[in-house]
Amino acid sequence: MSLPDLPPPTGEPVAPTLAPPVPGGTDRWQRQSPRMLLVHPVRILGSFALPLVLAVLGISRGTDEDRFWVFAVVAGAVLAVVAGVVSWYVTRYRFTDEQVQLRTGLLSRRVLTAPLDRVRSVDIESSLLHRVLGLAKVKVGTGVDSTRIELDGVSREQAAELRTFLLRRGSAGQGPETPPAGYAVTPAGADPAPDGDRDEPAGAAHPAGAEQPETELARIDWGWLRYAPFSLSSLVVVAGAVGVLAQFGDDLPVDQVEVAQGAWEWVLAQALLVLVAMTLLAVVVGWVVVSTVTYVLTWWNLRVVREARGNLRITRGLLTTHSQTVERAKVRGARMGEPFLLRLVRGAELTALATGVGTGGTTKVLPPAPRAVVTDVGHELLEETGALTMALTGHGPRARRRIHVQHQWGTLFIVALLAVPTYLLDVGWVQWLPSWAPPVALVVLGALNAVVADSAWRNLGHGLTGRHLVVQTGAFVRSREVLELAGIIGWRLDQSFFQRRLGLADLRATTAAGSEVVTAPDIPLTLAVPLARRATPGMLEEFLA
Amino acid sequence: MSDTTLREPTHRVSPRAVRYWTVNSLIGGVIGWAVLFAIAWFLPEGRWWSTTLVWIFVLIMAVNVLEVVLEPMIRYRRTRWEVTEGKVFVQTGWLSRDQRIAPLSRVQTVDTHRGAIMRLYGLANITVTTASAAGAITIPCLDTHLADRVTAELARITGQTRGDAT
Numbered sequence: 001m002s003l004p005d006l007p008p009p010t011g012e013p014v015a016p017t018l019a020p021p022v023p024g025g026t027d028r029w030q031r032q033s034p035r036m037l038l039v040h041p042v043r044i045l046g047s048f049a050l051p052l053v054l055a056v057l058g059i060s061r062g063t064d065e066d067r068f069w070v071f072a073v074v075a076g077a078v079l080a081v082v083a084g085v086v087s088w089y090v091t092r093y094r095f096t097d098e099q100v101q102l103r104t105g106l107l108s109r110r111v112l113t114a115p116l117d118r119v120r121s122v123d124i125e126s127s128l129l130h131r132v133l134g135l136a137k138v139k140v141g142t143g144v145d146s147t148r149i150e151l152d153g154v155s156r157e158q159a160a161e162l163r164t165f166l167l168r169r170g171s172a173g174q175g176p177e178t179p180p181a182g183y184a185v186t187p188a189g190a191d192p193a194p195d196g197d198r199d200e201p202a203g204a205a206h207p208a209g210a211e212q213p214e215t216e217l218a219r220i221d222w223g224w225l226r227y228a229p230f231s232l233s234s235l236v237v238v239a240g241a242v243g244v245l246a247q248f249g250d251d252l253p254v255d256q257v258e259v260a261q262g263a264w265e266w267v268l269a270q271a272l273l274v275l276v277a278m279t280l281l282a283v284v285v286g287w288v289v290v291s292t293v294t295y296v297l298t299w300w301n302l303r304v305v306r307e308a309r310g311n312l313r314i315t316r317g318l319l320t321t322h323s324q325t326v327e328r329a330k331v332r333g334a335r336m337g338e339p340f341l342l343r344l345v346r347g348a349e350l351t352a353l354a355t356g357v358g359t360g361g362t363t364k365v366l367p368p369a370p371r372a373v374v375t376d377v378g379h380e381l382l383e384e385t386g387a388l389t390m391a392l393t394g395h396g397p398r399a400r401r402r403i404h405v406q407h408q409w410g411t412l413f414i415v416a417l418l419a420v421p422t423y424l425l426d427v428g429w430v431q432w433l434p435s436w437a438p439p440v441a442l443v444v445l446g447a448l449n450a451v452v453a454d455s456a457w458r459n460l461g462h463g464l465t466g467r468h469l470v471v472q473t474g475a476f477v478r479s480r481e482v483l484e485l486a487g488i489i490g491w492r493l494d495q496s497f498f499q500r501r502l503g504l505a506d507l508r509a510t511t512a513a514g515s516e517v518v519t520a521p522d523i524p525l526t527l528a529v530p531l532a533r534r535a536t537p538g539m540l541e542e543f544l545a
Numbered sequence: 546m547s548d549t550t551l552r553e554p555t556h557r558v559s560p561r562a563v564r565y566w567t568v569n570s571l572i573g574g575v576i577g578w579a580v581l582f583a584i585a586w587f588l589p590e591g592r593w594w595s596t597t598l599v600w601i602f603v604l605i606m607a608v609n610v611l612e613v614v615l616e617p618m619i620r621y622r623r624t625r626w627e628v629t630e631g632k633v634f635v636q637t638g639w640l641s642r643d644q645r646i647a648p649l650s651r652v653q654t655v656d657t658h659r660g661a662i663m664r665l666y667g668l669a670n671i672t673v674t675t676a677s678a679a680g681a682i683t684i685p686c687l688d689t690h691l692a693d694r695v696t697a698e699l700a701r702i703t704g705q706t707r708g709d710a711t
Contacts, residue, residue, distance in 0.1 A: 355676070490647035490680040493551065497640040510647070510680030517679035526549045533548075539648060543627075543634050545552035 029092040029103070032153030035133040039153065040084025042129055045077065093151050100140060100166070102149050114149050118142040120330040120356030122163040124323040126156070131321065138162055141356040148358045163325055167311055213308060218366060218377045220302035220316075227368035228295035229288045230341040231349070299367040304377060312352065312381065314365060324363055330355040332487035332513030333468065334378045335362070336388050338371070338478040348374040352381060353483065353514030361514040378482070387468045387482040392461030398502045399522040400457045407453035411445040452476075462507075462520045462531060469509055469535050471520045483518045487511045491532050491539065495525075507532060551644055554627035554634045561666045562624070562686035566617035568662060574609045581606065626684040628695060630702065633673055635682050645682045651675045652703040657696050659689070671696055 086106055093102045095116070102112040121141035130136055136159040138151040154162065300318035307313055310328035315321070333353040342348060350366035357363050365381065366374055375388040382388075419438040456475035463470040469488065472480040492508040499505055499522070507520040507528040520528070533540050581602045588595040620639040627634045633652070636644045658670045669692035671684040687695065 489651035489675050489677055490645065490682075492646075492679070493642075493644040495642045500642060508679060510675060510677035512676035516677040529549050529551060539632065539646060540551065542629060542632070543551050543554070543646065544548065545550040 027094060027096055029094045031092055032088055032151075033133075033135055033155055035135055036088050036153035037085060038133060039129055039135065040088060041081045044080040044084055088153075091152075100149060100151075102151065112147075112149050114140055114142045116166065118356075119166045119327075121148075121324065121326045121354065121358075122166050123148075123325070123357075124159045124163060124321075126321050128319045139358065140166060141358055163323075167325060167327060168309075214313075215306045216303060217306055217380045218302070218304040218373070220299055220367075221369075221373075224367065224369045224373075225292060225295060227342065227345065227347040227370070228291045230345055230347060231291060231295075231339065231368040295367060302367070304365055304381075306380070314363065324357070326352070326354045326357055326363060330357075330513070331381065332511060333481065333483040333518075334365070334381050334388070335482070335514070336374055336378060336480045338480075340476045342368055343478060346371045350374045350378050350381075353481070353511075355487075355512045361512075361516065382468060382482060382484075384465055384467050387463075387465050387470050388480060390463050390465065390470065392463045392470065392472055393527065394461050395457070395504075395520075395523050395527070398524065399460065399504055400454075402498065402502055402504060402522055403457045403460075404450065404453045407449040407456070408446065411442065411449050414445060415442045460522065462523060462527075464531060464534055469518065469531075471518050473519070473521060481514070481518050483509060483511055483513070485535050487513055488536055491536070492517075493528060493532075509535070554625035554636055556626050558621065558624050558626065558684075558686040559666075559668055559688040559691070560621070561668060561688070563617045563621045565663060565666045565668055565686060566620055567613060570613045570616060574613050577609060578606055624685060626687075628699065633682055633684075633699070635684055637683070637685065645680075647673065647675050647680055647682055649699065649702045651680075652699070655696055655699045655703065657692055669693075671699070673699065 087104070090106050090109075091102070091104045093100065095101075098117070099113045099115055100119075104110050104112075119140055119142055121139075123139040123141070124136050125139065126136045134156050135153050136156050138154050138159050140149045140151070142148075151162075297318045299316050302316040303314070305313045305315075307325070311325055312328065312331055313323065313325045315323040331352055331354045335351045335353060337349045337351065338347070339349075347368050348371045349364070349368050352363045352365050354361060354363055366377055378388045379385045415438050418433070418441050422433040422435060422438055452475045456473075459472055459474050459478045461472045467485055469483045469485060470480065471483075472478065488509045488511055490510040492506075492510065494506045494508065495504070503525050504522045505525050505528050507523050509518045509532075510516065511518065520531070523531070529540065529544070585599050585602055588598060616639055623636065623639055623642065625636045628649075631650070632646060632648050634644070634646050636642065652673050652675055654674045656672045656674070658672060659668070663669065663686070667689045668686045669689050671687060671692055673682045673684075675681070684692075684695070
C-alpha cells in the first residue's frame with residue numbers, strides 16, 4: 001500500500017499505535033482466555049451427545065453389555081474434556097516486534113509464525129458459544145502463506161483491537177517509498193509492476209488525503225431474500241436431505257405395485273402418483289425453507305464497508321458472526337457468479353478475489369442479490385466502473401466449433417454404451433432394450449448438449465478495462481472474473497493438439513489472488529497475444545515473433 | 546515482427562534429453578506391456594470379445610512403440626527455454642504446446658531437481674515458482690553445469706527484488 005495509508009507526517013511518533021493491544025506487551029506468551037475452558041467441554045459434549053443418548057437408552061434396557069458402552073462413552077467424554085484442558089494449557093501466542101507466533105502441541109510442539117508486516121487480512125469469527133462468553137476467534141492471513149494463524153479464545157474487545165493493530169502494522173511496515181535495492185536492475189519500463197506492494201500509481205486510484213470516513217458499499221436488503229431459493233448451494237443441501245429421506249422411502253410399499261392385481265393395481269398406481277407428487281412438493285418446499293433459513297443465518301446484518309484506510313470489511317452472520325477485513329491492495333479483483341436459476345430472475349452473487357485470505361483466496365461479498373446491486377457493489381469494490389457490465393469480445397466461430405465438438409463426445413459415449421448391449425448382447429434384461437433407444441438417445445442428448453454448448457459459447461468472452469482483465473465463462477453457471485492488471489504475475493498460453501489445428505489457445509493469467517489463475521479458454525491466438533500485451537505492457541514484447 | 550504471435554524461446558535443452566526421455570517412456574511402456582500381456586494371458590479363448598480385446602491391446606502396444614520412438618525426438622524439437630534479464634520464458638509439450646512467461650521480479654523460489662535417471666545423463670530440471678500455484682515454470686533437462694549457472698543467475702536477479710511478489 002502506498003503513501004495515502006499513512007497519517008500525514010505530523011512529526012508525532014507512530015509508535016503508540018504500533019504496540020500490540022495485549023496485556024504485558026510484546027514478547028510475552030499469552031494464553032487463550034480461561035473462558036475457553038468452557039468452550040472446549042461444551043463442544044466436546046456436543047459431539048458426544050448422540051452416543052450419550054444412545055447409551056442412556058441402553059441403560060433402560062439394562063443389559064451388561066450396554067453398561068459397558070455407557071462406561072466407554074463417559075470415559076471417552078472425560079478424556080476428551082481433559083484433552084481440551086491440556087490443549088488450552090499448551091496453546092499460547094505472543095507478539096514480538098516482527099511476528100505473531102502461535103505455539104501448540106504437548107509432545108510435538110509446533111510454532112506458527114506470521115510476519116507482522118505481511119499481514120493482509122484479519123477475520124474475526126464468533127460462534128454462538130463464543131458470543132455468550134464474549135470471545136472470538138481471530139484468523140490472521142499473510143500474503144506469504146496460504147495457511148492462516150488462528151488465535152482462538154481472544155476477548156471480543158481484544159479481537160477488534162488486534163485487527164486494527166495488525167492491519168495498521170501491515171501497511172505501516174512497508175514504510176515510505178524508498179526504492180528497494182537493485183530496483184533499477186529490472187528495467188522499469190519493462191515491467192509495470194516490479195513489486196506487488198508498490199504497484200499502484202500513487203494517487204491515481206485513491207484520492208490523496210487518505211483519511212476519509214468509512215463508506216458503506218452495501219447492506220443487506222431483505223427484499224433480496226426472494227433470490228435465496230434460486231442459489232445453487234441450497235440445492236446441494238436439499239439434494240442431501242432427499243437422499244436421506246430416500247432411505248426411508250425403501251420402507252414404502254412401492255415395489256409391491258407389480259405384485260398387486262386387478263383393482264389393487266389401479267389403486268396403487270394412483271397412490272404412486274400421489275406419492276411422487278407429494279415427494280416433489282416436499283422437495284420444493286424443503287428447498288425453499290432450507291435455502292431461506294441458510295440465507296438468513298449466513299447473511300444476517302450484512303455490511304460491506306470501505307474503511308477509512310481503504311481496507312475492505314465484511315460483517316455478517318446471525319448465530320456465528322463473521323467480520324472479515326482485507327487490505328485494500330490485496331483485493332485483486334472480483335467474481336460475479338450467475339447460476340442458471342439465478343440468471344432467470346436476474347440475480348447474481350459477488351465474490352472478492354484477494355491474497356492472504358486463506359485457502360481458495362476468495363471472500364464472499366454479496367449473497368444472491370439483484371444483478372444491478374451486484375454490479376454496483378462490484379464496481380465500488382474494484383474502484384473502477386464498467387468491468388462487470390461491459391460487452392465482451394467473443395471467441396469466434398472456431399471456438400464455437402470446438403466447444404460443440406467437445407460437448408458431443410459425451411453424447412457419443414453414452415449412445416455407444418447403449419448401442420452395444422442393444423444390438424450385440426442378448427443376455428439378461430438388456431435384451432429387452434428397445435432397438436429405438438440408441439437413436440432416440442442420440443437425438444435427445446445431442447440436442448441437449450448442443451443447447452448447453454451454444455450457451456457456453458455465448459457466455460464465453462473477454463475484455464479489458466483501464467485497470468482490469470475481464471473473462472467470462474460457463475454454461476450453467478455464468479461466471480465473470482475480473483482481475484486487477486497489477487495482480488498478474490505471469491502468463492501461460494496453452495494449446496492442445498486440436499487447439500493448435502484450430503488456432504485457438506487457453507490464455508491463463510497467473511496471480512496470487514483467488515484461485516491463482518484466470519483462464520480465457522479457446523481464445524483465438526490472434527486475440528490472445530494482443531490481449532496479454534495490452535494487459536501487461538512490457539511483459540511479452542521481447543518474445544513476439 | 547508480428548503483433549499476434551509469440552516466437553519460440555531461443556535455447557534448446559541438452560541433446561542428451563532425447564535419450565533420457567526414451568528411457569523414461571520405455572520404462573513406462575514395458576510396465577504397460579507386461580500388464581497387457583498378463584491380462585491377455587488369462588482371457589478365455591475363442592470368444593469374439595476376447596479376440597477383439599487382444600487386437601485392441603496389440604494396437605495400444607503399437608501406438609506405444611511409436612510413441613517411445615517419436616515422442617522424444619519431437620519433444621526435443623519443441624522444448625525451448627530462455628532467460629532474459631527480466632523474464633523467464635519456457636515452451637514445453639510435444640503434441641500440445643504450453644508457453645509460460647513470468648517476470649523474474651515476481652519469482653519466489655528457484656529449485657534444481659535431478660532424478661536418478663536424469664543423473665545418469667547429467668541432466669537437471671530448474672523450477673521457478675511464483676506466488677501463483679498455476680504459475681510454476683520448469684525448464685526441463687538442462688546440462689547439469691548449465692543448470693547450475695542458470696540457477697545462480699536466476700537467484701542473483703530474483704534476490705534483487707523485494708516485497709512478497711504477489
